[in-house]
Amino acid sequence: MAGGRELSDTIAFIRKLDRARSPDDVCAMLLEITRRFGVERVLAGLIPMPGADRRTQLSHVVMSAWPEEWSRRYFSHDYLFRDPTIEQVQKAATPFLWSELEPAYRSDFAARRIMEEASEFKLKEGYTIPLVTIEGDVAGFSLAGERLEMSPEERSMLVLVATYALGRALPLRKIPQVPAADLTLREREALQWVAEGLSDCDISEKMGISEHGVDKHMRAARSKLGTVTRAHAVAEALRRNLIR
Amino acid sequence: MIHIVTPENAHLYKDEMEQAYRLRHRVFVDEMKWTDLAKPDGREIDQFDDEHAVHMLYIDDGRKVLGYQRMLPSTRPHLLSDVLPQLCEDERPAGPHIWEWTRYCVEPAHRERGRALSPVANALLSGIVEWGLESGVNTIIIEMNPLWLLRLVQLHFRTAPLGLPQPVGGQDTVAVTAAFDRRTLVRLQEMRGNCQRVLVQPANTMPLYLAS
Incomplete structure (x- = not known):
């Protein structure tokens, strides 16, 4: 049959x-x-x-x-x-x-x-x-x-x-990738200074912006990297070769 | 652990087989309402429970039977050949390496609750694969609700439908062959998180007729 x-x-x-x-x-x-x-x-x-x-x-x-x-x-x-x-x-x-x-x-x-x-x-x-x-x-x-x-x-x-x-x-199915962190140049710059150990006050002087402006860049960077703390953001940015 | 019961060792499992037949009655007659199988003594036993059937029992440390399944040789009368032939549109698969898996049942408290395979379910499936790999069986015939098919595919059983799903006793049922190998065993071991043997009976005491 x-x-x-x-x-x-x-x-x-x-x-x-x-x-x-x-x-x-x-x-x-x-x-x-x-x-x-x-x-x-x-x-x-x-x-x-x-x-x-x-x-x-x-x-x-x-x-x-x-x-x-x-x-x-x-x-x-x-x-x-x-x-x-x-x-x-x-x-x-x-x-x-x-x-x-x-x-x-x-x-x-x-x-x-x-x-x-x-x-x-x-x-x-x-x-x-x-x-x-x-x-x-x-x-x-x-x-x-x-x-x-x-x-x-x-x-x-x-x-x-x-x-x-x-x-x-x-x-x-592709395992969903960590969302690509499209950091702006200024956000990377702020992160780089944080990684060097500078205070917000120092960074604001280096970048020619207010401390509030530094905080804004850092908050954007943290969220784009999917991290909650500054230390974690720096570690993640290093891992992805976004800063040195 | 999974215990394999055949005529050779049935005298050691009198009480457990009694529990198994009662579990079958509770699940298939009382719960699933397969009333054709109802027996006045509450033990579900059919014409295939003869000396050729291989019973697999999940028995816990307190000698309680929590799960059960039965393997029937495809070279002798079995459900697909004698009871549900309409589920097989093509040539019926048969041979010493093909056995039919029937009467799978697990105590309600030991089933998966919207989660992955329960430990008893995993052990029963692993029992088939361990037994098969050791006795030259690599394919099982299954009649089941099509809803189970995806799970078998995900467990690395290579399944092939023998016909389209059809209602049997009010439930959609499909007959498939499911071939397995070492990958299937590894997948089941990964799912339960260990690679210990689930079968109690050592390989060298398997009945001779399985070794063909």
Whole structure:
């Protein structure tokens, strides 16, 4: 007995995934195999803890072929924790069509607005698959487009395809780098004098600015280096060869 | 520690096997509502619990069984061949190196609670890999909720679906083969933070028929 097309396509996709070298490669392969169902957009990510800030939310995205403008709007308006699809992913472990959620969020103004705005970005119909990682994190895998057409067999196939795609993309993810410290010349100069052991008063004289100005440069440098204390900022700047 | 129980040593594990059958009943009948398996005496035993089955028990220091799983040879009748053949669309995998993993269950208090694998779950999985590497088994057949698949992939099991997920008794179920090797064992050891053996039984007392 030979398997149906959905199974053989799934197996071919799993084999192909071995060649992916980045989450973007995985995304492209996924779009290729799901295009025939009307899928134009893909987003997969781990669900952050409630209240997580914007940077944390963004770092939880594993792969994305989502409209950029919509992503910007979504994260800057903090839509994540009011998004009915995210709520559903955390509530139940079964895949769902966005249209199936409609009755539940109809009376929730914020949720309805998010879904309406999404549809303006051609995310009109969607299919979301909840997954759980070995670390115990819940992940959401959304496939969307203007119009999706999938038989029940094809939906089952997408569950497998999404699982393998996420399993491949997770280890290919770049560990988020320490944000690049784009220190200004004046901030580096101030740091250099601190490293030499000068007082704020001395530095203000050397740089021809007020002590308040020195403090301002140092505060900016501390935050750009992701440090809290002056000593830590100096150590970090030395480590990154920003000062000598 | 994981104890392997076969006809050769079953007389040493009378009480523990009794606990294992009761744990199976509590988990599969009472909790998961697989009512077909219900038994009036509260011991879940089926037609595959014969002399060919290999039982693996997680037994704590107080001789209490906290986890259980059963391995069945794919060369004899097993669930995929006799009970759930519809889950396999392609040719059914069979051979001395392929065994079927069934009846995995863990006492509720010892499961993962929204966290990584619990120690009992890790030991049971490690038990399969240690046993397999020592007895020439490198692939297991699994029928499970598709939600488990990602975790197996992340544990370096090389899995391949045998069919699409289908509802079985109200739950989506997919059949897969999962091949493993030393990398899988290392990954499981990393996750639990030590590389001590989980199997109690030394390799040289394995039943001969596994050595083929």
